[in-house]
Amino acid sequence: MIPGPIEFHPKVIEALGQPTLSHTDPAFINSFGNALYMMRKVWLAPTGQPFVIAGSGTLAMDMAACNLIESGDRALVVSTGYFGQRYADLLKRYGADVTILEAAVGEVVTPQQVEAVLDKGNFKLMTFTHVDTSTAVLMDAKAMGELGQKHDVLTVLDGVCSVAGEEIRQQEWGLDVVITASQKAIGVPPGLALMVASQKAIKTWNNRKTPVGNYYCDWANWFPIMQAYENGNPSYFATPAVNLIQALEVSLALMLEEGMDARFERHKKLAAEFRKAMADMGLEIIPKKEEIAANTLTAPYYPEGVNGGEFIGKVNQEGVVIAGGLLGSIKSQYFRVGHMGIVSQEHIDTTVKAIQVALGK
Numbered sequence: 465m466i467p468g469p470i471e472f473h474p475k476v477i478e479a480l481g482q483p484t485l486s487h488t489d490p491a492f493i494n495s496f497g498n499a500l501y502m503m504r505k506v507w508l509a510p511t512g513q514p515f516v517i518a519g520s521g522t523l524a525m526d527m528a529a530c531n532l533i534e535s536g537d538r539a540l541v542v543s544t545g546y547f548g549q550r551y552a553d554l555l556k557r558y559g560a561d562v563t564i565l566e567a568a569v570g571e572v573v574t575p576q577q578v579e580a581v582l583d584k585g586n587f588k589l590m591t592f593t594h595v596d597t598s599t600a601v602l603m604d605a606k607a608m609g610e611l612g613q614k615h616d617v618l619t620v621l622d623g624v625c626s627v628a629g630e631e632i633r634q635q636e637w638g639l640d641v642v643i644t645a646s647q648k649a650i651g652v653p654p655g656l657a658l659m660v661a662s663q664k665a666i667k668t669w670n671n672r673k674t675p676v677g678n679y680y681c682d683w684a685n686w687f688p689i690m691q692a693y694e695n696g697n698p699s700y701f702a703t704p705a706v707n708l709i710q711a712l713e714v715s716l717a718l719m720l721e722e723g724m725d726a727r728f729e730r731h732k733k734l735a736a737e738f739r740k741a742m743a744d745m746g747l748e749i750i751p752k753k754e755e756i757a758a759n760t761l762t763a764p765y766y767p768e769g770v771n772g773g774e775f776i777g778k779v780n781q782e783g784v785v786i787a788g789g790l791l792g793s794i795k796s797q798y799f800r801v802g803h804m805g806i807v808s809q810e811h812i813d814t815t816v817k818a819i820q821v822a823l824g825k
């Protein structure tokens with residue numbers, strides 16, 4: 465029950481355990497093409513361009529940044545915790561002139577605050593963390609997409625802790641790049657960096673005046689590969705993570721079988737139940753309001769006098785693995801429980817009970 469890597473469906477694990485095929489094997493080409501096709505449905509981006517490369521979420525952040533930023537471009541980073549700062553550091557590596565708009569702990573940056581900054585500057589791109597995994601704060605992705613459209617600023621959503629768990633309608637909401645990694649709500653062991661880019665983002669990249677400053681992540685290298693696999697042809701730039709991609713195909717198919725709307729609802733319902741159980745035990749959570757509390761993880765503060773390490777150890781003794789704090793300034797004051805992917809009522813009930821027992825002890 466940590467916020468990633470999560471627990472995986474047995475069918476996904478089974479796909480990983482198959483003998484590894486050649487990346488040019490027709491069965492693999494079919495799986496890769498099918499996974500790319502299904503990504504558009506999971507991201508709800510019918511005309512978006514999916515990319516899947518071997519790496520973690522940070523590489524997906526990197527891929528979006530290096531392809532869209534040219535030295536001197538202005539970028540706005542809307543930060544609600546640990547991962548905003550990471551995006552700011554990363555964008556600077558490509559020469560971006562970065563402005564950070566940071567929320568107080570447990571708060572979001574409001575659309576009005578974002579708009580006030582966009583009004584003043586000539587920004588090319590803005591990033592925001594949909595769910596910051598260090599604070600469990602949820603940003604309003606729809607409002608951010610609308611602001612991006614209104615101000616003609618590319619919007620990059622860091623969805624490492626949200627895609628396939630929180631509601632995201634990439635195309636309808638006007639979001640340009642939605643990135644994630646395999647190990648969270650996507651439901652595949654760590655090792656894949658994933659994203660879907662809008663046609664506007666692809667056009668911006670096409671119109672670059674300078675070469676992309678990162679060889680491995682350059683869309684020029686990957687765009688033809690993604691197209692080839694989707695068209696049923698083998699192609700090579702760098703060896704794809706064959707087994708992980710086959711596992712991805714299985715996981716995406718399971719998601720679409722459930723249906724995206726049902727999936728978003730299940731996450732919402734179980735998260736609300738978990739938050740209520742924490743409140744009933746007298747535990748306060750980091751997000752200051754219910755509307756900005758994430759549905760993929762919850763971050764409660766320890767009650768007075770409880771030693772974090774000892775508490776997590778006692779929860780562990782009940783058979784439940786949870787995580788400690790991550791945000792530097794309050795790291796030792798809270799814990800984190802992930803509830804995403806194949807999370808069920810049974811997971812929630814078992815976890816609540818384990819926390820009760822540990823607190824009792």
Ligand code: PMP
Pocket residue numbers: 468520521522523547593595596597622623624625645
């Ligand atoms: N962004 C967010 C919101 C995350 O939660 C994480 C990982 N916890 C990352 C980025 C970085 O992903 P990775 O650890 O897979 O590189």
